[in-house]
Amino acid sequence: MGFSQVAVLASAQTELRPAWNDAQHIDLISSVVTNVFKGTGLSLDDVDFVIDSGSDVLDGRSISNCGFLGALGAHHKEEARVEEDGLWAALYGVNKIRSGASKVGLIVAYSKPSESAIDLYWSAMVEPFYQRPVGFGQKAALGMQAQRYLAAYGITDSDLADLVARRWAAAAANGGVAMGDAPDAAAVLGAGEAAHPLTNLMLSRPVDGAVAVLLGAEDVARRSGRAPVFITGMGTSMETHAFAERSANTLDSVAAAAKMALGKAGWDKAGAADVAEISGPSAVGELLVLEGLGLADAGKGLNAAMGDGINRSGGALPADPVIATGLVRLAEAAKQLAAPVRGGATGPEKAIVHGTGGLAMQTNCVFTLEV
């Protein structure tokens, strides 16, 4: 018997907000777990395992998933925690189903960075003898990454501002993200320095929220409520922890993860995808991802980034539920592939999805989706 194909059956998200002050983690989680089954014909009884992504550091309690099991719908079920972006939780779930061990998996990722000091979350990741005392952290790393990229390729901060404004406009159109008026390029440039040359709006905005994705084996998917979106390839790769040792102006691990995923999918290049949903903690981070995926040549990410198929949801810049962001990208890409199209028209059929984690995108994960 061959390995089963695995499909995204459905997804649910809370609104992504700068702060969900009126809700606990369990409230956000139980909301998406309840909603994800709607229209699938499945219920929690059909779920063989639950895998959740969250951060103990962000949550402010150790083994925080233990307190959230009821909300996760994991009572007396097999449950596992992935302390990395939710796209890795999905990868774990896909492999459990592909192995034949299970049929239906519930993947949940959540984040409430509003409850903690997000800079300290990143600071906790760096080395305490050499790096932390000098103030090195996520912002500094992203700033240096951007400074070198702009200097190497002659790209200006106003180019980045155009990209950021485009992403916010896309998020406003797509919905599901709490915001006032989407900032235009001038507002992005005037947003105050975060890490030179990046302004505050050129960094992704941390938001609270939860997302659930229901995965199923092919036979379940064929009987479920909508046309299945199959996960046809997956890959992961990691950079060295030492930021200064990584290649400048390129993310080798994105290229390696993409190669693995494309090989499994049988695609000759990432450009085979009609749409891409990628996670970038900064505007330059997005460009580096597009170049790493092979959707643009080195230094040419900006043109690709401004294309129609990239981050139709708005991506991580307007809404980054840290550690749930990659799973949101998977949910958004699957929605784009599954959306019904008018008679005679054609919709996107292939998508590439990217998630990232660690300081300045140390680790990267790539999925290919097909209908």
Added chain:
Amino acid sequence: MYYAPETTPIDLPTFHSQIKLPYTLTPGRAAGIFLVEIANGRIVGSRFKDGSVIAPAQDFSPKDGEEPEALVEAPDTGELTGFTRVDGAVIGLIRLDGCANAFTHRILGELADLKVGQRVKAEWDGAAGQSILAIKGFVVAADAPVGTVKELGELPEPLGVVNYAFALDYEHAYGPYYGRMFDEIKQNGVFMGVRGSNADEALLPPREIDDITHKRTGTWKACADTGTIRACSIINIEVYGQTRQVPYVYAEVVLDGASTKMIHVIEIDDLEHAKKNIKPGTRVRAVWTKGERQGRVSDIERFEVIDG
């Protein structure tokens, strides 16, 4: 929260908490020797078999995990390879002369004066001791002579441990259910739970979704401040983070009217008496803290055994 996506954000007060953990960090050999020597004004690096040198020193190559063949002294001059400014402070990557990697450190200077490839040198702070901050930062030094990597000679004992503390502050949201529970404790001195999805007994703390059935919970219900111990342990050992003097009893109490266990303590005078008289099944009552209630679980100071 079934309806979470449709609700309007409400700006409610949050619950402050802090996690502060003490650490005794072990730098190991390379970083331990680096920290000893930096107090002497010397930068220690690692030299690998292929002759390449990295600084600050590491016990392994961050690229391939190889062990260094020797620890060496790196010069305090080099070249800027990248920089940024965060919260007004400039941080840069400095490739020290003779080294293959870059060193992350502060740059003492204005951003406008910096460019990649610029010569820099360390500015030392003799008073900072065994810390990376014995180098205050690097300053632009256009004509700094190119330094060379030297042998370190006899190695000192590495620094054993570094005392360290890390504090994380949180502002936790109460949510609609905990919010009412704490309000009721504060205003009325009553523990309010919600009935389970298919039971009269209340879940405490209350929540929207029943943990067992994952269905909506029922209506609100006031629980008594008396209950029954369902599990307990006599604590007679001091551990970090304790808020009470030992000995005391850690008890899981099911309040009358509830189905869930609440964790609290029972104070005791005598171990032997406690062993005989405090056990699962023992009836207890809450002793409320004197003074104004704060809307916290600590508004109950402790539980006591109901005699007879």
